[in-house]
Every structure is written in C-alpha cells, then in structure tokens.
Amino acid sequence: MDFRLTDDQRALKRGVRELLERRFDRDALRAAVDSGRLDRALWRELGAAGFFALRLPEEAGGVGLGLPEAVLLFEEAGRALLAGPLVATHLAAGEVAGAAEGATVVTAVDTSGLVEWLDEADVIIGPVEGAVPVRSVDPLTPLHRLPGRAGTTVTAAAHAAAAPAEVSLLTAAEQLGSAARTTELAVAHARTREQFGQPIGGFQAVKHLCARMLVRTEVARAAVYAAAVTADPVEIAGARLLADEAATECARDCLQVHGGMGFTWEADVHLHLKRAWVRAERGLSGAAAEELVAAGL
Secondary structure, eight states: OOOSOOHHHHHHHHHHHHHHHHHSOHHHHHHHHHHOOOOHHHHHHHHHTTSSSTTSOGGGTSOOOOHHHHHHHHHHHHHHTOOSOHHHHHHHTTTSTTTTTTSSOEEEBOTTSEEESTTTOSEEESOOTTOEEEOOSSTTSOEEEOTTOTTOOOOHHHHHHHSOHHHHHHHHHHHHHHHHHHHHHHHHHHHHOEETTEEGGGSHHHHHHHHHHHHHHHHHHHHHHHHHHHOOHHHHHHHHHHHHHHHHHHHHHHHHHHGGGGGSTTSSHHHHHHHHHHHTTSSSOHHHHHHHHHHHO
16 A cells, blocks of 8 residues: 555645644744633634634535545644644534634543633533633643543543544544654754754764654654554544654654753744644543553553
C-alpha cells in the first residue's frame, strides 16, 4: 500500500499552512495569548476555506474529503498552535447549524469532565451544569471542569464508547504538528546559536537531541497517517500514544536545545509544551490507549 501523499493532499496541506502563516502568525499567536479571546473572524475564514466542512459530502455543502485529509489539516493547526475548540467544531459540522461555515463555535464535554473554551462557545455538546473554571497550564486553552469529575478513572471500554475515535486521531494529528514544529525550532536554533566560536549544532550532545526529536516525530507521523487510512480503533490508540509522546518529549528537548532562553515568556517553545500537556488529557487517556493496544495484541 502506498502511504505517500498525493499531489492534491500536498496542495491541501500547503494551502492550510499558507492560510495560517498569513492569519495566525507569531504576532497573532501572542495577541491571542494576551487577550484570551477567540478570533471569530479567523474562525469564519477557516470555515470559508473548508476546514470544518472538509468531510461533509459536496451535496451538503462540504468538500467531500476523508479522514486522511482531515488529519493533514489538524497537523497544520497543531504546528501553528491554532487556538480554539477545533476538533469539536469540525465533528459538529453538518449536525450543528453554522459549524461548517465557522459561524458557530462548538465545544464538548470531555470524558474527563473538562470543557475547553466554554465561555466562548455558541453550542456545547453535553451537560455543563455547575462547571467551574480551572487554571489551565496553557494560556491558549481556557478550561472548565464539571464538579465531581476530577481524578475520575475511566476504563478503556468506557473511553472507546464515550469518545469518538476521531477525537483521539485528530488530537494526535495536532500533537504531530506540534512535534514537527518544535523539531524545526530546535534545529534552527542549533544552526544559529554559537558557543566557543561555533554553532551549538556542531556539538554531539545537541546533534543527538535533534536526531531523537526527528525520529520521534517521523515514527508518530507514520502511525497517525496509517491510522487515518485504516480508522482502526486500536491503531488510532497506538498512534495517539506515539503522538502524545512525540509532542511532549520534543518540546522538552527543544527547551533543552534553547537552554535558559527557552524557558522565558518571550520564547514560543513553552507554549508548545503546555498545549501538548493539555491535549494529552483530551479524549482517550494514555492509560486507556495502552489498554486498547494491549487488548488488540
């Protein structure tokens, strides 16, 4: 089976990246961090570009593409640290009026009891009575939690029933995009930052860090792309485990390459690590994913 991207898929991926580079560049990212608000104009532009309606049939006003193409879009969103309940709104397209066009922002209650962007959402999937705000480690992902749900243990079977496989796969795609981006940031810094009269990328320890980041990212990419083709729940669980690890560990290694500067507020690396931590709590938990993979084996 040929898993290489087609020309159309590469064009789709390139188009989304260009859109986000134009509309959600570093200045827009920092503005979103400072404001804590969702950019509704950008949300509608994403809708007009088909981000949310990608998998709706053409006769229903959608683009008529499939899960593999959706993964490519969410990979680019993760790379750009695009803010907002993207997964929930994408899955609501065709079911909730205005979601496909980006006119309606949709969020959903997670199996853990967490709700992203509750105050900004127009439609909420699931009951949220009594939800209270909690401090989010990621300034770009405001969170609420339903009372009595903190620390709840959910079995793998319950997770599989309550969280659609698409939630886990699209989240894995976002994690993949973040891992790829932190790898790029680490390599770029290693090429330009000098110590002892040479770029730090010339030192073996830094080379090993960057090589390890690339391997993690590409292994996760292969798993995520393959799971998008098969849509098999066990393969999705495995891909999610690899993508979560790639996103968090690549961000950590990127911080290491940057040294003390990486921990400052002005650097973007810490935002990738914080978002990776929050995404890792969405949908299928690591423990539940491990149970699904183990059962499949």
